Structures are given as structure tokens and as C-alpha cells.
Amino acid sequence: xxxxxxxxxxxxxxxxxxxxxxxxxxxxxxxxxxxxxxxxxxxxxxxxxxxxxxxxxxxxxxxxxxxxxxxxxxxxxxxxxxxxxxxxxxxxxxxxxxxxxxxxxxxxxxxxxxxxxxxxxxxxxxxxxxxxxxxxxxxxxxxx
Amino acid sequence: xxxxxxxxxxxxxxxxxxxxxxxxxxxxxxxxxxxxxxxxxxxxxxxxxxxxxxxxxxxxxxxxxxxxxxxxxxxxxxxxxxxxxxxxxxxxxxxxxxxxxxxxxxxxxxxxxxxxxxxxxxxxxxxxxxxxxxxxxxxxxxxxxxxxxxxxxxxxxxxxxxxxxxxxxxxxxxxxxxxxxxxxxxxxxxxxxxxxxxxxxxxxxxxxxxxxxxxxxxxxxxxxxxxxxxxxxxxxxxxxxxxx
Numbered sequence: 001x002x003x004x005x006x007x008x009x010x011x012x013x014x015x016x017x018x019x020x021x022x023x024x025x026x027x028x029x030x031x032x033x034x035x036x037x038x039x040x041x042x043x044x045x046x047x048x049x050x051x052x053x054x055x056x057x058x059x060x061x062x063x064x065x066x067x068x069x070x071x072x073x074x075x076x077x078x079x080x081x082x083x084x085x086x087x088x089x090x091x092x093x094x095x096x097x098x099x100x101x102x103x104x105x106x107x108x109x110x111x112x113x114x115x116x117x118x119x120x121x122x123x124x125x126x127x128x129x130x131x132x133x134x135x136x137x138x139x140x141x142x143x144x
Numbered sequence: 145x146x147x148x149x150x151x152x153x154x155x156x157x158x159x160x161x162x163x164x165x166x167x168x169x170x171x172x173x174x175x176x177x178x179x180x181x182x183x184x185x186x187x188x189x190x191x192x193x194x195x196x197x198x199x200x201x202x203x204x205x206x207x208x209x210x211x212x213x214x215x216x217x218x219x220x221x222x223x224x225x226x227x228x229x230x231x232x233x234x235x236x237x238x239x240x241x242x243x244x245x246x247x248x249x250x251x252x253x254x255x256x257x258x259x260x261x262x263x264x265x266x267x268x269x270x271x272x273x274x275x276x277x278x279x280x281x282x283x284x285x286x287x288x289x290x291x292x293x294x295x296x297x298x299x300x301x302x303x304x305x306x307x308x309x310x311x312x313x314x315x316x317x318x319x320x321x322x323x324x325x326x327x328x329x330x331x332x333x334x335x336x337x338x339x340x341x342x343x344x345x346x347x348x349x350x351x352x353x354x355x356x357x358x359x360x361x362x363x364x365x366x367x368x369x370x371x372x373x374x375x376x377x378x379x380x381x382x383x384x385x386x387x388x
Binding site for chain 2: 014015016018021023025032034116117118119120121122123
């Protein structure tokens, strides 16, 4: 299995995992994505520095046992993330797994997630930089 | 001729506010009120601006951010159509004569979106700004004219958001299928104060945007009707003159 480590395609891509849902935004093309449950777990693990065998191990520890092909699901998901240019190969292949990631425990089986893609914000997000006046200015006042 | 309420939130941008106000008055629109909301600025008074026109009204609130200031303006506005202008931006000549046309000539439009053009610091003249590149479409409140009814449908700006409150409002408008048209005219000159290469990496702001997008997805998901679909993109909004 692929032991390459990946990292988020920063600064073009930003994401947050909130209540088991990952929302991922590609500022370069304006596309944004959401992925739930198993997918958010994998996304979080990849961004935390885990390679695929490590993610499989984390899944086996965190989810109920089932007959699904965990490797295939993770591989397919990774391919989608790469195709959408949300991830790049990590510069430091020795990046450790994110702390605490193995502590997750879900009372359900790992399942194939769906990466949902939305394209309606292209023009809006492409122009977002014009809002910027530097962090210093943003912190100095809340009014504009 | 519908009455236009122009709402200008103001916070310490003393260098530019007079130019902003004059750019509105220079439109020559006959039925207009200009509501300046002083969002708790700690400098001098803006009262001198009222000498420019009887149509100018200045209100003041404790500093609460641009959304609260705009909402205050909305609550006080008496117009049929609302416009917004940040106090450091300007309207180009003939903005209103172009952008009001869809409202004047055709029924049914709730919102008209025009184009934005950047004003960037001049490399040759210190302290001066010059227009950059060609105008383009984007979602910026200064590019929007919206009927009062649209705000009754969509609601006001979410004051809990420090970032992306304009994107949040526009997403809500699109989710509610507000009738929109875009017009290929320059409707705003947006002053870019600092040369930010990408504007990326501001985690607080990025999180604000993600939060707004997530809220939109939740709303769309809870409204039922199967899988959540992408909303209309700007290029999907009918263009005035090509569809009329």
C-alpha cells in the first residue's frame, strides 16, 4: 500500500473538520467540498500526517469490524482528493501522525464516503483576496 | 422613480469618506437618501458632510462592526431600493443610470449586480490611487442594488459574523432564489489599501468563510429535496441586455 504522506495543498486549500464533517475550500478555483463521517476521518488523518497503512490501522482501531475493503475505500478517496488538487505530497516524508488521532472511537462500521463538490462560489472566492488589508488591520478594528 | 437608500458604514476612514459621499451625489439621482452610519469612530465628527446635500443623514452607534452598521442603516432606510458603499470606496460616474435600468425598465428583478474595479495605490504618486485592470463580476455589497423586499425575504446581515457576512447574505439570497440580473457596467471602485499577494493564510478569516459555507450546506440539506446541489454561480445569473 502507498506509504507516501500527503499534506493539505496550502495556502490554496483550507479546511476544517466540525462535528464529523470536513468542509474543504479550494481558493484557487472556488470549488468547495463537504465530506462526512468516514471521509472526514480519513481527511483529518491524511492532513494529520498519516500515510495509508497508518490510516488503515487507525480505521481498524476506531471503527466496528466489517467486511468492507478499507484499503480500497481509502485509496479511492485519496485519488479524489488528489484529482481535486486538495492534497500534495508532503515535503517531509517523515512527518509523524497527528497526536491523539488514534484515540477516536466510533460505534459504527467504516463505509465508503461521498466527497460532495460545489462549484457555485467560484467568482466569489476568487475575489476574496481583495477583502484583505492585512491581519494587522483586521485585528485593529472590526469595522470596515 | 424608486427611492434609493444608500447605506454607508463608517469607521475612522476620514481620508476617503468625503470622496465616497461625493461619488454618490455625483450620480445626480433625483430620489436618494444617503445614510452614513458612524460605527463608533474615535475621530472627529462627520457633520460637515451634511452641508453637501440635504439628502445626507448621519447616524451613530457604538462600535459594533460593519454588519450591525448596515443593519442599522436598513432599519432607518425609507427607500424602495437599497445600496451599500464602504466609506473608502467610490462609485464610478453613471453607475446608477446604468445599474438602476433593470429596475426601471422591467418588472420582477429583486437584485442587480454590477462589476467591480480595483483602486490600487499609485506607484508614481504617493497617497494616490489609480484604477486597475478591467472591471469584473464578484460578490461585493457595493456592487449590489437590491429592492427592500429582498431584505424582507432574505433578512439582514448576520452580526455574529466577523468575516464573510456579505457572502453569507448572498448565499441566503441565492438559496431563496431571489430574482437576480447582472449588468456589465462598472458599479464599484474598490480601494485596495495594501498589496496583499494572495490574502491567504489568515486562519480566522478562512474559518469564517468555511463556517458560512457549512451553514449554507446545512440549510440546503435541511430544506430537503434530495442531494444538495450547487447554487447558481455568477456566470449563471442572467445578464441584462442579453436576456431582456
